[in-house]
Amino acid sequence: xxxxxxxxxxxxxxxxxxxxxxxxxxxxxxxxxxxxxxxxxxxxxxxxxxxxxxxxxxxxxxxxxxxxxxxxxxxxxxxxxxxxxxxxxxxxxxxxxxxxxxxxx
Numbered sequence: 001x002x003x004x005x006x007x008x009x010x011x012x013x014x015x016x017x018x019x020x021x022x023x024x025x026x027x028x029x030x031x032x033x034x035x036x037x038x039x040x041x042x043x044x045x046x047x048x049x050x051x052x053x054x055x056x057x058x059x060x061x062x063x064x065x066x067x068x069x070x071x072x073x074x075x076x077x078x079x080x081x082x083x084x085x086x087x088x089x090x091x092x093x094x095x096x097x098x099x100x101x102x103x104x105x
Contacts, residue, residue: 002069004053007044008060017060018043019053021067021098029066029088029098036088036100038066054079063103071099079103 006019020043029036043066048056050073057063057079065074066088074080080101087097 001050002073003047003049004067004070005040005044006046006048006053006056007042008056014062015060017053017056017063017065019048019057019063019065019070021069022047023069024067024090024098027090027092027098029090029100031086031088036066057103060103061105063101065103066098066100068096068098071101074101074103 003022004019005022005025006017009016009018020038024038025040025043027038029038054077071085075082080103085099085101087099090096090098
C-alpha cells in the first residue's frame with residue numbers, strides 16, 4: 001500500500017486537497033519551459049494512506065495531485081481521466097515521467 005503527503009486547505013465553502021507521492025516530494029519537474037517544484041510547503045508533510053487520501057478527495061471541491069502512484073490510484077477509482085494527466089519530465093530519472101492532475105468538482 002502506498003502512502004502520500006497530503007494537505008487540506010479550507011476556505012469558506014471550498015476544500016482543496018493537495019497531495020503527492022512520497023517519492024516526488026521536493027523534486028523539480030519539467031514540461032517544456034515550465035518548472036514545477038513539488039514543495040512540501042504546498043503538498044503538506046502529513047503522510048496518509050490510500051484510504052485516507054481517497055476519503056478526503058471524495059469530500060473536496062478541488063484537488064491538485066502529483067506522482068505516478070497517486071495518478072494511478074485516482075484513475076483506477078474513476079476520480080480523474082487518464083487523458084487529463086500532464087506528464088512531466090523527471091531530471092533525476094529521464095525514463096520515468098511523473099503525472100500531474102487538477103480535479104475540480
